[in-house]
Amino acid sequence: MALLSKKDTNLIKDPLADNNPITIQVLGICSALAITAELKASVVMAVSVMFVLGAGNVVISLMRNIIPSKIRIIVQLIVVATLVIIVDQVLKAYAYELSKTLAVFVGLIITNCIIMGRFEAFALANGPWRSFLDGIGNSLGYGIILVIVGFFRELLGSGTLFGYPVLGDPITKTGLYATGYENNGFMIIPPAALIVVGIIIWVQRSRNPALVEEN
Amino acid sequence: MSLKSKLHELKLKYQGKKMAPAFNAFHTFLFSPDETTHAGGTHVKAADDLKRTMNTVIMALIPVLLFSMFNAGYQHYSAINGFPADFSVMNDFLTWDNFWIGIIKVLPLVVVSYGVGLLVEFIFAVIKGHEVEEGYLVTGMLVPLIVPIDTPLWMLSVAVVFGVVIGKEVFGGTGMNILNPALTIRAFLFFAYPTWMSGDKVWVYGARERSEEILAGANVDAISGETILGYLAQNKGAEMTYSVSDMFFGFIPGSVGETSAFLILLGGLFLIYTKIASWRIMVSAVIGSLVMGLIFNQIVDFGWIAESSKFYGLMSFDFWKHLIVGGLAFGIVYMATDPVTGSQTNKGKWFYGFFIGFISVMIRVFNPAYPEGVFLAILLMNVFAPTIDHYVIRGNIKNRMKRLKNATIYPKDSDGKAEELKAETV
Numbered sequence: 001m002a003l004l005s006k007k008d009t010n011l012i013k014d015p016l017a018d019n020n021p022i023t024i025q026v027l028g029i030c031s032a033l034a035i036t037a038e039l040k041a042s043v044v045m046a047v048s049v050m051f052v053l054g055a056g057n058v059v060i061s062l063m064r065n066i067i068p069s070k071i072r073i074i075v076q077l078i079v080v081a082t083l084v085i086i087v088d089q090v091l092k093a094y095a096y097e098l099s100k101t102l103a104v105f106v107g108l109i110i111t112n113c114i115i116m117g118r119f120e121a122f123a124l125a126n127g128p129w130r131s132f133l134d135g136i137g138n139s140l141g142y143g144i145i146l147v148i149v150g151f152f153r154e155l156l157g158s159g160t161l162f163g164y165p166v167l168g169d170p171i172t173k174t175g176l177y178a179t180g181y182e183n184n185g186f187m188i189i190p191p192a193a194l195i196v197v198g199i200i201i202w203v204q205r206s207r208n209p210a211l212v213e214e215n
Numbered sequence: 216m217s218l219k220s221k222l223h224e225l226k227l228k229y230q231g232k233k234m235a236p237a238f239n240a241f242h243t244f245l246f247s248p249d250e251t252t253h254a255g256g257t258h259v260k261a262a263d264d265l266k267r268t269m270n271t272v273i274m275a276l277i278p279v280l281l282f283s284m285f286n287a288g289y290q291h292y293s294a295i296n297g298f299p300a301d302f303s304v305m306n307d308f309l310t311w312d313n314f315w316i317g318i319i320k321v322l323p324l325v326v327v328s329y330g331v332g333l334l335v336e337f338i339f340a341v342i343k344g345h346e347v348e349e350g351y352l353v354t355g356m357l358v359p360l361i362v363p364i365d366t367p368l369w370m371l372s373v374a375v376v377f378g379v380v381i382g383k384e385v386f387g388g389t390g391m392n393i394l395n396p397a398l399t400i401r402a403f404l405f406f407a408y409p410t411w412m413s414g415d416k417v418w419v420y421g422a423r424e425r426s427e428e429i430l431a432g433a434n435v436d437a438i439s440g441e442t443i444l445g446y447l448a449q450n451k452g453a454e455m456t457y458s459v460s461d462m463f464f465g466f467i468p469g470s471v472g473e474t475s476a477f478l479i480l481l482g483g484l485f486l487i488y489t490k491i492a493s494w495r496i497m498v499s500a501v502i503g504s505l506v507m508g509l510i511f512n513q514i515v516d517f518g519w520i521a522e523s524s525k526f527y528g529l530m531s532f533d534f535w536k537h538l539i540v541g542g543l544a545f546g547i548v549y550m551a552t553d554p555v556t557g558s559q560t561n562k563g564k565w566f567y568g569f570f571i572g573f574i575s576v577m578i579r580v581f582n583p584a585y586p587e588g589v590f591l592a593i594l595l596m597n598v599f600a601p602t603i604d605h606y607v608i609r610g611n612i613k614n615r616m617k618r619l620k621n622a623t624i625y626p627k628d629s630d631g632k633a634e635e636l637k638a639e640t641v
Contacts, residue, residue, distance in 0.1 A: 127599065130388060186407035195381060 006135070011133040015141030022145040023201045027113040032146055033193040035105050040162050042150030044091070044098055046143025048106060050084040050136065057135035059160050060123040067124075076119045077110070086108045114142055149196045157187030170185060236340040236347050263388075264284075265539050269352040273304045275482035276356050276362040276472075277551065282465060283472040284317025285309060287364055290468050291316050291420045298456070308466070320420050321471055324359035327368045331375045332358075348554075350389030350396070351379065352360070357397040357549060360472025361542065361590070362404060363417040370408055374400045393595050395556045398590045405590070415441040418468040442469050444579060444587055462539040473542040484549035492552035494560060496568035498549040501538065503572025504523045508534025511580055529580040537576050546589035547571065554598040561608075565601040573597050 004012075019026045023210040028049075035041045059079050066152075067075050088106045089115055091099035099106065109115065118138055123131040161175075168175015170183060186192055205211045228237045289308050293299070299307045332351045340347040358375065382399030405412045418441070421533065443457060457467050465475025473479075482569045486492035511530040514520055520527060540545055550640040551557060552570050558567035571592050578588020 081558070100491055182370070182408055182411075184407045186371075186403060189406065198385070 008130065008133055011130060012140065015137040016144060017141075017204070018208065018211065020145065020204075021114045021117075021138050022142060022197065023204055025117070026112075027117055027195075028198070030141055031105055031108065031112060031188045032149060032197060035102055036146055036149040036193050036196075037153050037157065037188055038101065038163070039147065039154045040098065041101050041149040042146040043143075044095070045102065045105065046139065047144055047147050048087045048091075049109060049112065049114070049138035051087060052080060052109055053135040053139040054084055054123045054132055055135075056080055056115060057118060057123040057131040058128045060119045061126060061128040061131035064124050072124070075114075076116060079119075080110050080115055125193035129160060132146060145197065145200065149193050149201060152196055153192060155188045156184045157192070159183050225257050225264045225609060236337070236345065245517065251323075252278040265349050266352075266533055268491055269349050271489050272486065272549070274354045275354050275485045275491075276353075276360065278470045278478045279360060279475060279545075280321070282475045282478050284321045285313045286474055287320050287420055287464060288313025288319075288472070289318030290418070295420045302466075308383065309593060316420060319483070321359065321451070323366075323368060324362065324366065324371060324471065327371050328375055330354040331372045332379055335379045335384070339388070341386075343611065346554060348389035350392075354379075354397045354400075357586050358400050361397065361401050361470050361545065364414060364420050364471050365417050365423050366404065366411060372406060374407070377403050390555055392555060393601075394594055395550055395553050397596075398550055401590045402594060404438070413445070415445060418442055418470070438444070442587075443467060444529070448525075449528065449531055459539070462536065468541070469540075470542060470545075473545040476539040476544045479544045479548050486548065486552070493554075493557070493564055494547070495564040495570075496552050496557060497547055499565045499568030500551055500572040503569035503574075504543060504547075504576045505534055505536050506569075507573045507576035508537045511576070526580055537579070541579070541587045542574070542589045543575055544576070546593055547561075550590075550593050551596075556600060556608075558600045558603050559605050560607040563600070563607040566603050566607075567596050567600055572598075619640065 014022060018024065021031065022032055031045060035045050042189070056076075060076060063075070075173050087109070090181060091102070091106060118135060124136045126134070150159070155166070159165060159170060165175075167178045167181070170177050223427065226235075276337070285308055290309070292312065302308075329351075332355045336351050359373070359377075361373065378400030379394045382394050382396040383389065386392045411417055416426055420568055443462070461467055462476070464477050467474050483492070483497055487494045487497070511532075512534050515531045520530060524530075547568075551568060558564045572597060573591075573594035575589045578585055578591055
C-alpha cells in the first residue's frame, strides 16, 4: 500500500510545477526578490516558510469548525504571527548572522500571500492531514523557485555557493578569474531576481502551453 | 549567373526547411526578393522598407565610426606622450598610427557585437519559424559606439545576448520591444561590470593595462583619461585642458563613438533630411537639456549653492556645453529617435524628447555615481512613451468630441436626426 493516496500525492506534486505559487499564481514575489541574492538565505527562507505553512495549515484546519467566519482573518493572522515569531527566535538563537541577513523578511513572512492564501483556500475546508500535505506542497513549490533563483544569483553575482568560492578567488585571480572572468554585479541587485523568475516562467510555459493565459 | 539569382536558387532549395529563415535573410539583405505578394488585397510598392531604413541609419553612423577609430589612437598616444602642442588635424589626428589602434580596438567590438547579436536573431528565427528581422542591424552598430574602448569582448557578448533576448525577443522581436535594445545592453554592462564602465581608467586604450603594470611594480607613468563629466563631477575646481572646439569636434576621451558632436550633428541632419528620424524629438530634447542646464546655471548665479558643494562643478558648467560633451548628442540623435520605443504621436514626441534632455542633465548633475545619465533618461522615457501617447490620443478625442458637439450637422433639424446624432456622441 502506498504511503499516500493518489489524491494526496497530487497535493504535494501540483504546487511544484503546474500550480506553482510563484510562477503560476504569482504570489510571494516580494520575498523571492529580496532574499535570493544568496543561496543560504533562500534555503533558510524556504525552510521557514515550510514550517510556518505546514504547522499553520494544521492549526487552522483543526480550528476550522469553531472559527467564526467574521473574524477568521484575525485568527489566521494570530496563528501566522505566533509561528513566525517562533521561527524568528530560533534563528536569532542558533543562526544570528543569518537572521541579520534575512533581517525584516522573516517577520514579513506574516504578509506572505501564499500563507494567507492557503489558509483561506484550503485549510478552512479540509482535514488536518490533507491541510498539512497541502502546506508542505505549496511551501516546497515556493522553496524550489527560491533555491533556483538563489543558485543563479549567487553563482553569477558573487561566484560562490553557500558562501563557498566555487569559481575561484576574484581578488587573487585564481580559478576562472585568472582567465579574465568577473562577477556580474547586476545579479546582486533585486531586479535580477525578477528577470530570473521571468525566465523560469518563460521556460515553464513554453514547455507546457496549457499554462499560457488567454488575453 | 548573377549573385542575386544564385541566392534566389539557394533560397528555393531550402524553402520549407527548418533553416529557411537563415537563407532568406541573406537573400533579402542586399536585394529585393523576386516574389510579389499573393493576388488580391492592397499592394504598396515602396523602396523604403525596414532594411533601407536601417541601412540609412547605418550610413549616418559610418562617419562617427571612422572618427572614433582615429580618436581611439589619438587619445591613446596623447595620454602617453602628452597632447601635441600645435594640433593639426592632418598631422596629429588622421594618421595611420591612430587608425591602427582603431582597427585593433574598435573593429573587434563591432565584429563581436554583430556576430553575437545576429547569431541570437538567427537562432530565434529558426526556433520560432519566422523570417530573420532586421532590427539588429542598427543596434549592432550602436552598441560598439556607446561602450568604453577597453570593454572586454566576452563582456560585450554576454551583454548583447542579454539585451537581444531580454530586451527584445521576450517581447516578441523587432518592433515589439519596449526598451531600446542597444541601451538595454549598455545598462546591463553598467550595472553588471561597473568597474569597466566608469572611472578614469576605461576611456583610453592602455590606461587600465598601465595601472595594472604599476601595481605589479613597473616603473612607468600612469596614464589616465577622465571624461570631462567625470572630471567635473569631482568638483576639483581647476581649469580643464579641453577647449570648446575640442569638445565640439570630439578630440576628447569618452565612449567609443560619442565624442564628436560635429559628426553626430551631420548624421542627425542627414536623418532628418531622409525623414528617417523625428526632428521633433531631436529639437525638443535639445530644448529640454538647455532648460535644465539654464536652471542649474541660474542657481549658481544667484549664489544658492556653495562652491564647496559636490554639485558645484557640474552646476556651473555652461548650459550649452552639456550638448557637446558626453553622450547626450549621440543619445538624442541615434537613440531617442528610435521609432519603435519612442512616442508615436507628434505632440507626444515633444514631451518625450523634452524630458529626455531635461532628465539627462538632471542625472548628470545630481548623481555623481552616474556621470552620464543619458542612457537612463532614454530608457525611463521609453517606458513612459506609451503613457504619453495614450494621453495625447485621449486629449485629441476629447477635442474632436467638443468640436462635434458644437458643430452644425446638416441637414439642419429637418427630421430631428441631427439632434439624435449629437446626443449619441456626447
